[in-house]
Amino acid sequence: MGSQKVQSTLVGRLLELDRLVAVLDSAAGGTAGVALVGGDAGIGKTRLVTELAERAREAGFAVLTGQCAELGDALPYLPLADALRGAEGELRAALDARPVLGRLLPGSADGGPESASGLTQQQLFGSMLGFLAVRPVLLILEDLHWADQSTRDLVVFLSRMLQGEHVCVVGTYRTDDLHRRHPLRRVLAELKRLPSVTSVELGPLDRGEMTDYVAVLGGTDARVIDQVVGRAEGNPFYAEELLEAALGGCSMPDGLADLLLSRAELLSDSAQRVLRGAAVAGRKVAHDLLQEASGLDDLDFEESMREIVSRGLLRPSGDGYTFRHALLQEAVYTDLLPGERTRLHAEFARLLTAREGAAAELAHHYLAGHDLAGALAASVEAGRRAERLGAPAEAHRHFEQALGLWDRVADAERLAGSDHGRLAMRSAAAAADSGDNHRAVAQLRRLPASAEVNERLAYCLIDADDEEGAIAAAQAAVEAADEPPVLARALATYARALYWTERHDEVEALAVRALETARASGATDAETSALITLGSLAALAADIPRAKELLGCAAAERSGDLAIDLRAIFQYARVQYESGDLAEASVTVDRGLRLAHETGLDWSTFGTDLRFLRLLIHYVAGEWDAAEKVAAGFGIRAGTSAEATLSSFALFVEVARGLPAVEERLSWMEPFWSDDVLVSYMGHGLAAEHALWHGDPEGALGHVHAALDALYPHDPGVVRLGATGLWALADLGRAAEADAMLERARVPTVVGPGSGIRGPMGPEGMAWLARAEAEWHRAHGRSGTDAWRAVVEAFDFGFVYEVARSRWRLAEALLADGDREGARREWERAVETAGSLGARPLGEALAELGRRARFTAAQPGLLTGREQEVLALVAEGLPNREIGERLFIAQKTVSVHVSNILGKLGVSSRTQAAAVARREGLL
Template sequence: MLGPVETRSVSPVFVGRADELDTLNDALARAAAGEPQALLIGGEAGVGKTRLVEEFATTACGRGAVVALGGCVEIGADGLPFAPFSTALRALRRALPDELAAAAAGQEEELARLLPELGEAPAGRHDEQSMARLFELTARLLERVAADRTVVVALEDLHWADASTRHLLAYLFRTLRTGRLVVVATYRADDIHRRHPLRPLLAELDRLRTVRRLELGRFNRTEVGRQIAGILAAEPDPAQVDEIFERSDGNAFFVEELAVAAHEGCCTGLTDSLRDLLLVRVEGLPESAQRVARIVAEGGSTVEYRLIAAVARLAEDDLIEALRAAVNASILSAAPDGDGYRFRHSLVREAVSDDLLPGERSRLNRRYAEALEADPTLVAADARVMRLASYWYHAHDAAKALPAVLDASVIARRRHAFSEQLRLLERAMELWDTAPEDVRAALRPVDYTEAFPPCGCDPDTTPLRYLDLMAEAAVAGRLAGERERALKITKRALHLLEEEGDPVRAAWFWVMRSRLVQALARGNGWQELATAQDLVRGLPPSEVHADVLAQVANWSMVHVPGPEAFTAAERAVEYARMVGAREIEMSARLTLGSLIVHSGDLESGLKEMYEVRRQTTENGMTAIAARVYVNLPDALEAVGRSAEAVPILEEGVAHTRKFGLLDSEAWVWGNLAESLFSLGRWDEAATAAGKSERVGQSAIPRGFHATLRAELALARGDLAECAHQLAAARGHFGTHDRAPQHELPLARITIGATAAEGRLLDARTALRRALDEGFPPDTQRYAWPLLLTAAVAEADALGLPATETGRVEVLQDIRTAAKTLATNVPVWHAYEHWVRAELRRAEGYSDPDDWAAVTAAFETLDRPYDLARVRHRLAESLLSVGGEDERDRATELLRLAHAVAEHLGARPLADAVARLAQRARLGLTHAPKQPPAPADQAEALGLTGRERDVLRLVSAGRTNRQIAEELFISPKTASVHVSNILAKLGVSGRGEAAAVAHRLGLFHAERLSSRTAG
């Protein structure tokens, strides 16, 4: 035996790591000040990562922090998904039971997926947002728990983490915003080979400024000497230090092993093989202790004492003696909760496990499985199913393993661990053919799958089919982001179905394939949807049939809105009602409402969409409600009702954030940016677009964000940034899915950017490409701005010799295209006037009456940038006429336009206005003449009646809430009006707005009346 060294192979003296510990302590101090911290600690196996975390945890506890530790199991699919987070949350619950219960209040069912002690996790359908919703709730839970105290969450062995754990950790590192929280994760750097699944995560986290990464190096000779002295409790011989340093190369764990081996006198002859080095002390144990070590090595990262006893089949005294010998030799250690044992270092466990014979390994797994089946209480209830599936699978018993693996896949799905569910289902498919027929016949789809909806068969008598597993696996792959694997599964399934004669099931797989193809930017998904539609045509209503029609309607709404989309949406609603598919019905009704708006019946369509919002929010259809918060404001923006869209979008941000619907949140932020841009709130629009980029996971929302950024950059004159964002948008959208809502804005920005660079011929090429593609029905919201941009480019280039050739044809093409576009709402009616006026300007005519009509049309709209642009053109036209009255009016128009341009940062417009004023020798900074009546000034500023009321109260010093109370409107609406007023006045604050109102005497008469009445 090892004498006094037995219990001290770990040095009681903490050696080195001063800089790393200072970094961790600094993070602790920052967290205590309310700034969440995220750190990654990497290093080779045995270099001392765990010891560093333990030392930091001791320091943190000494400073009053609560420390929660969690470790990853060594094979992701064989352990409980999210295991390290579950362990850490369980530790937090023990330390802070009341605080954690309060933080989880109202979300216990969802959070029970990670911490079963909170309640029963709900079953029900799962969607793309399920995992994201769980992640968001977990992040907010940790923030709330850490609101009043410092909390340290340490997760070890990230290189073994299951995919779901990796995704959750990445989400936390990206989104933690508040709380006195430190999250530390460790990983083996030497295990991260080129294809290791952790590698992309580390690359992603390296790009986050909020994440600090520490790499632990090996000890130098002095540190090795101090470590040996701590282990031996005596100053070591210098020659021994030199030898151990040379052989260990400074690896802390190897130093321990070599120091103990040297103390035993077996250093000479010890082989250089790592495996032999790790096994030498195991082989020095008594035979019973070696046997127990082999049993523990195959049982999992931590094995419960009672389970060890059931598998070892030793007398209790003999088992305890064997365990004591292994613990005293520092081979095993007691688990932190005192309920089991684990290897003190995972390298030793790996060596012992690798030393098992193939038959020995399967025999041990069988004994584990049999013991657990005989007494399920041997392990924690939430881990039992997963552990049993792993044991039977590694026991190579297909009859037992198939149902056990399927049971485990259900648990993974309920925890939203879709990557682990996919891996388990793939194991089930691997076992399918080798499992006995009677075992397969006893399995029921209702117990294991939810992907393929009911098709009229009896769920109690219909056996589970291989295709059912494939459908469930395809959904799991899509939800986990494993789209390539899911696509391969659908391909195999459709190949099998070629001889099955099951059109409904085949249609389901084609719809799934369409969604995957679009998500991977491999195509627009129409061919797959059309195939599905052909398969169900003429068949009785079913959930699959309704879903096919709903998907067709939604696709058509985006790509080719028109009668066919309308018909598909109506039939989808009808079929969904007939089969009781409530969510499909709501989704199809939302699409139908959008199509009604596009058709011109605005109020009926918007009424339907508002009703869908009410029903989905009241009935907990969170995913469909999120889609409403995207589509309803989008429909409002499409008809120029931007101010009405903004409050709904703000509600949408709260809804999508509450339920963790990341992609939906990205769309909502993007739509909010678009409406804020229209309203002249450009700084807020830039912020919203940035948030869209940060939360968006899929390519299309990211492309939408980049398009918005490009538009803002163009309007502000940053052509380099505009080009960068255009390239990014095209990269995200790909070349396979050219939806008008993406293509037309990109074409418009391209025309504007190339024209701004003086490349009119390239602008014409971009226009010709867009006109050749044509404008599908109901795309006027994108087409009118595109034609306007092209007309402005031609007008601005008038007189340049190189651009005269072909101008007549281009202008005629623009006129012809404009005749096909609807002008059914004021905003597009105003654009029609504007395009017509720009075309006449491109032909050398500039009639003040034309521009006065355009200006009058925009003065009734909440679009200050557009209004400033047309005021500039009206002023230019008036100056060309001459006359003192025209000159005075032009001066005021230019001052208003310049003020708005400066406020927005619209540099090209501001410069154009300044150049025109300079040519006409007009001052932009002099006070305007006092108008004969205050109402005329308000009208000239473009203020609506309601905005005039709000400005009067702003001038009186009222807050938004006080304004809302006095005018019987909501504070949000008051805020919108104030922002619009600031933009129209060209000022940056309420005080400046009040000063302008005072200078112009807008409310002078009202104050006189008030004094007289007093």
């Protein structure tokens, strides 16, 4: 009775609701957000998010709600599967188009590969991101304190990657369940640091709110209300139970568990039996399953259920029932006698086995029912299903549980369908796929040595940067291999382990042997891996035609392993790009991006690497609008090194265009500069350029030295950093330091092939070295005209922006040499490029040079027809909006034209442009 009133009336919590509605409103406006709602059991979390869901529906959001269960840590993605069942309309079509998500739904085919794949989870995460972007969605995940690790990882992923989607994610959790080592504690601490995450903590209602709440429940007697309010201590659920007991003529027990059980004890014997069965089943239970477990006939079961439902203990839900509150289920379950609990678990295991129920649920009931053989078989099957669903952490947990039972069960190998060693290897692979490389290595080292074990151990140790251990394990794998496919994989892994070591010269022979063995035995994954290694070796040796041939072969066919296929395509595109073949690289990258998208791997390691390469190609080719569009997908907020790396890619265009996002992006990246070499190189290097454009060469030099300190002396990134540092030293006039900086920049170019460090520099690297040498001349007060002309030629393989930037310096050098006409030609070409790219800092530098040199745009043809139209309206004093309306073009396009005009006229303001235009007769 009272509970129905509560469902329609929210008492208190208005401030908390306002905070949640603010997150929802932001999502409606295109800024995705996450809210975490915490509080003690019964404090009103569900009621609050139910109110939010109503507001969301009124605002046009689709609402998807999923709930964790107490055994949910064994059931991968349980709340997500629960939520996806509610998908309708556009969302249902989007779900049907994403099979990896469809596998989560009840009744779907398992699908997926039989063996573990580290990419399956990434596919699922990427698919979920795309699914949520279809339309405005409120996704509610309740009781996250019971969530499995894969669900927790998904919440973290969504919190970080959702940016401009119309999506609001809300998670609830019990604060009183979070003991010191609870796995959700670390996740909450991580998420609450993100600006996209709003934390809402529900405390007890105050006395006035509690009084109102009890009145809404149906309390009318002032004495009873006062007793309830005094005893409930601000907890709405406790108050509801206390009032129910008082109105039912019962005494009010001291503890909540006793109070809940006192209501259950009022049931008939048959109804209590049903309720106890429901408690063993969990928070939710199907009608037919519960009836069979109760042993009652149809009529008796229906009467018992009517009695239970009428007292508000269970509620109908779909084709079954749910407990009104998790606390009630916990109280009834805890009150069961040990023998009673074991018997009921065994009965549910028997019934679920006959129904082919969820393997994880079966394993839970078998174990609780002391059927160890059944638990072992179900655990292995649950692990296999978790693999196929992309839940490696849960797969590892189930496999470990089976291995723990192995010696206590007769005929374990038959029950598991696998021998102990292979199951242990599968468990280790699942641990590695879940990111727990340390556990995977420890588990593999405990196994009896074999070729397969050592090959997998070497693979894990390569990822763990244990060079010595990886080499030893790979060598042992090669020596022990007695089957050609195993030998091929061992040889390919051995070659990878040696690639960056002092034994680099041994790699080619091993890779050739791996390739021959793989082709003879049909081990396509090992064949592709060997081709990638050989192609990379050829690139290091500057044999670009051979490198392209080998990597082209690797990228042309599917090996059966998506990770290897994407790696092959990326390496092929990388060599094409680094050799200056931008058009070829574009085609290859786009093919890789299509494969990543079609397989749901946009956010996998190589999926993001391919997008970065796509951005670089756009950037170098002068396609900056396209580059900026790619960069927009990386987001600014960074909470991990991987995210900081992604964020740093966007800086290329943002710094070159002088966009306001640069400062914010750098501030988010800064905490990771000391932890990650690539983030340090990208962040410090581009922060240095940003500082130079803003007249701070001293600050730029600090960034350069910080980045150089993080790199190995032979790293190719040293060349670009050295050139940037020499730019700063030239601006400061510090010639002596410039000598040392140039020597440092030259180091990577003198290391030849076969060193295990790097091979000859590509055209871009050599162009940066030419830039460094030209800046060295400037630091020594020389014009360096020939040096700057060499820089222009070196970057002319297709690097549009750097050619323009080099022409700027060449124009300065020509002016210093007295060649005014030559300087003007270079200046005009640079101005044209800077304007077309929207390179504002370069455009301003060119405008300053134009003012000093007294260059004007009076010569015919320098302004385009459209620019002349825009200039005429600028001279009339019209703002960009009105100019756009007059000429029927976008305001942003007008802004680009105005920037071009200012650069070409060598001025810095619209007023100056109008004055020059009148003076030169351009109007």
